[in-house]
Every structure is written in C-alpha cells, then in structure tokens.
Amino acid sequence: MKKINKKPVILTLLFSLTLIMFSCVDDEFDTPPPRTIPEGDPITIQEVKDLFDAEGDYVFTADKSIYAVVTMDDKSGNIYRTAYIQDETGAIALHMEASGGLYQGDSLRLQLNGLKVGQYNKLFQIDAPDGNGFTMDDYVTKLDTKVEVTPDSVSIIDISQGMDYYQGRLIKLYNVQFVASDTSKTYADGDNQITENRTLEDVNGDEIIVRTSGYASFANDSIPNGSGSIVAILGQYGNTPQLYIRSTEEVEMDNERLNGGSAGDAQGTGTFEDPYNAAAGIVNQGENNVWVEGFIVGVYETQDGSGTPLDDFAPSFTAPFNTPFNIIIADTDNETNISNCLIIQLSAGEIRDVVNLVDNEVNLGKSVKFIGNLTSYFGESGLKDLTGYWMDGDGINPEDPVVVEILGTSTTVTTLNENFNSATADANFAENGWLNANKEGERYWQGKEYDSNKYTQSTAYGATSENIEMWLVSPGIELSTAKKLNFDTNTGYYKHEGLTVWVSTDFDGNNSNLFTSTWTEITDQATIAAGPADGYGSWTNSDDIDLSSYSGTIYILFKYVGDNNNNTTTFQLDNVQVTDL
Helix, strand or coil: CCCCCCHHHHHHHHHHHHHHHHHCCCCCCCCCCCCCCCCCEECCHHHHHHHHHHHCCEECCCCEEEEEEEEECCCCCCCCCEEEEECCCCEEEEEECCCCCCCCCCEEEEECCCCEEEEECCEEEEECCCCCCECHHHHEEEEECCCCCCCEEECHHHHHHCHHHHCCCEEEEEEEEECHHHCCCECCECCCCECEEEEEEECCCCEEEEEECCCCCCCCCECCCCEEEEEEEEEEECCEEEEEECCHHHEEEEECCCCCHHHCCCCCCCCCCCCECHHHHHHCCCCCCEEEEEEEEEEEEEECCCCCEEEEEEEECCCCCCCCCEEEEECCCCCCCHHHCEEEECCCCHHHHHHCCCCCHHHCCCEEEEEEEECCECCECEEEEEEEEEECCEEECCCCCCCCCEECCCCEECCEEECCCCCCECCECCCCCCEEEEEECCCCCEEEEECCEEEEEECCCCCCCCEEEEEEECCEEECCCCEEEEEEEEEECCCCCCEEEEEECCCCCCHHHCCCCCCEECHHHCCCCCCCCCCECCCEECCCEECCCCCCEEEEEEEEEEECCCCCCEEEEEEEEEEEC
16 A cells, blocks of 8 residues: 655645634734824914803813924923923913823924813813813824924013913013022922922013922022023912023023122222122122122021020011021111021030020111121022121131130149139139140130039030130149049030040149140040030039149149030039149
8 A cells, every 4th residue: 555645735734724823814903093183273373262261161162273393392391291282372271180291393283172271270271171181192293393483582571561462471581590599599499399480580670480399300409590581381379470480501591690680789809998789798608718798688597585496487577586596687777588598507615695685686677797608508608617606796707816814813822622613614624723725726614504513614516717716724632631622524415535634733824834844644534524426414423533652743634625626525523622642
C-alpha cells in the first residue's frame, strides 16, 4: 500500500483557516468613528457677553460656534482647569472639567449648544450649566496651532477706566515696576502652595495687582527690582482687576527703577553718617550691615494684651501696643501704608529694651536709625539681625571701638558670702568690692532677679560685638586659715561651656594690672550647670573647692567667654562663698 504523507495536508488546512479568520475581520474595527461637532451659526465673544448682560446666566439650546484663539492655558499651574480665548471682539474664560487639552496658540471652534455663559465674581466665563466645567472633546474643534495674538498696549489707568473692554484680553503694560516692598519677595509661596498678590505701579503711582497661584511653576521666582514691561491676561475678581502672568519671560524689567511710585524718594548710602531712608531700605532688600533711618510709626502685632498669640498678624499704627518684639519705621511720622514701611526685628537685649513701643510708648513718632540686614519680615520689607541703634543722640554704634572698662573698687575680706542681693536688676554689678570688666566686647555681668531671687548673669545673646569676654572678680580674700570655695550656677539656652573659674595670687586689687596678673584655672574642680538647649535649667551647686594650697591674699575670677554667633549661652551665678575648710 502506498504511504500517504499527511504533513502537507495539515499545513494547507492551517493556512486556509488563517485566511478565513482574517477575511472575517471588519476593516473598520480599528478606526474610531469620526467625531462630529455641529458647526452652527457663528457668534462672537462680545455677542455671547451681550446675552448675559441682557438675561443673566444664559444656556445655549441651539448650535452656535465661537471662532477664537487660546491666549492662556493652565499648563504653568497659574490658573486651574481654565483657559482664556480671544477673538476680534473680546475675550472670555473657559471653565473646563479637567486640566489640559487646550494650549496657548490653539485656534479653535467652540460649539456652545448645551453650555452656559455666566460670571464668577464678575469675570465672564463659559461653563457647563452645573458649574463643574465642560468636557473639551464634546465642544472643541481645533483648527490650527501656534497662532500668535498681539497683546493690547495699555496703561494702568486705561484698565481702570475700561474694564468691560479689556477683561480677559491679553495686554501689555510698559514703564511699570513692582512696588519696592514687593521686590524682596517671590511671586507666590510655592513651598506651601499659597497664592499671593503683588503690586505693580507706574510713574504716576497708579497700581494694579499681579496675582500668582502657589502652584505656578514660577511661584518661587524672585520679583524683579527694575522697571520695564509685562505681558499678562487681565482677570477680575469682584471690582478688582488682576493680572495673570503666562511666563516670567514676559516680565521684562531690567531698566533702572522709575523716578516715581512708592520708591521714588529713596535716599542715603547706608552708612552711619548717611543712612538709607525707609524707601531706600525697601528698594535695597538683601543688603547686609547697613544703617537705615526713619520715624517710629507702629508695631506689627503678633499677640494681644495678655501675650496670647494672634491668629492673624497685622500692622498697628495706633497706641496702645502689645508686641515688644518689633517696630515699624517710615519716612514720615504719620505713614499708615505698610508698603511704604520697614519692619524692624527687635531681639532680646538693650535695643529692644530701649526702643520697643510696649514699654516706651513715648518713642512713637521719634526718629531712630538701626544697623542690620535688610530682609523680608512677616512677608514685608524688613530689617533683622540688628547690631546697633541710635536715638536721641545715644545708642550703640558697632563701628566704634569698644573701650575696656573695669567697674568697681576692690577690697579685702577674710570670708566671702555674696548672694548678690545688692545687685540692681539689669544694672552692671560692681558692689561689695567686686570688679566687673568687659575685657572684650561691650557686655558686663549684670544684676538680675527672678521669682524674688537676686543673682548676677552673663550672656552673649544679642551682643553687638562679635566676641564677648566678661570678668567678674571677687574681693581679695586673706587666707589666714585654710579655705574652701562654693557657689551655685544655672544656665539658659545652653550652647557652649562659656563659664570658667580662676584664682590669682599676684593680683593686688589695682585695676591697672588686672589683665596682666597671673590667673590659674580651677574649673575642673567645680561642678558647673550645663543645659538645657531651650529655656532655663535648675540651680546647680559647685561642691566644695579646696583652696588650702594657696596662701596670702587670693582673688577669684568668674570668666565668661562667648560670641554673637553660636556661643550665646546665658550663665547665672549666685551664693558665692569662701569659708573655713
């Protein structure tokens, strides 16, 4: 019998089945059906707005189409689920269900049947009837891309007088600048996604808001400090016109600032003899170690009269005042516009004690100058990190050399029991035969009182000099018998080991050889308080320090060393006793 080869038959069957399967596939399966949006009768943007003016919210029930160009999209994040379109008659906002899909320069046809024209806080917009935005695919037909629209050249006064005409349009302002108080800021708070308003002005002082979303890609870009031009969309919220920037590349402000507006009277060079005035301080935000002068006009309140923090911080120009931690200065003594003011931070210390308006209301209206760093404070123009002040012909000038001075007159005793009860609070202690010297810097040991307990204290916190060294020297102690030393210490805001203890046997009590005498450190024999990093700790006893190895007359030195940077610990000293061993 002849053998039949079945393999070719099987292959033939498989090939035939494959042909049958593919021949059964509909050629139109992978091609979506054409999307047809009815064209309808053309209608202009102005005619759409006229329908609202005549009837209020108007829902289209017939096929009507707008032909327009997109002048702003939401790609940068400065607007959300919104686009602006413009034709030859006007402009209007589109409120969409989702972001994206429309891009600046798109030429389009917008079918209106089923959509609504209305207003959101007086801004015209086209929306779905439920107010939740419309789906672009159901209403928009793109006709072209990258179509350029030339902005209308306008002035701020043109806008204020012609809002109905310019609303929603792409405009360009020339010869404008951001007000000086905004030049130290960014467009918005991009870190916390907080929308901010900045103010644009012209040479006549006319102003308009530039509003930027905290979600904008350029939110954290710095506001320019020159003058020039800006291209933007003119929006509106209530009765307030506001500009929306498409890109910071369209903010061209590289020219010198205008000789007008809020900063036209900037004066001074920032020295002690020729300080900046407040206007110059506003313009020159970012400069360090400069003098600024102005009239004290108020306080940026952060707490109420009981010391409770406020929910909203705000400037106050009327006494009584509740916040001692800052003041506000301006170029006139009756200024109440915070944009024309500098907020001065007052850190704890002499400057705050002398200048603040809570304790010194009489300072309101006085002229004062400070040296510090020009930087934003409470989101406004400010001056921080003060190292000096000058008011009523007196103050601190860090440029003056510090003269070493020794306070007090030394005496000799046989025993010592000093509780500092004679130390006047906040006065430099130099009583009962003690010597108090500022070997480096302007600070001395000071008398203090807390909870009815008096003591003496040293600190470099808030010092104007870079380095601080304070000497507090006991009376001479006659060692006719063996003695021991004991004392109490406490610390606040601990940052460094700033207190040491020394003994001298050759110092004779004369101020002239205080620093040239021989001093031997005995700190390692004492327990000195340390910590905490915040607030104050508890009093710590030193334990007894044996002085029996010394003879004759000795002097005990409590030396404090610190600086105005990181080594600022406060040390408190009390109950210094030298008694028989």
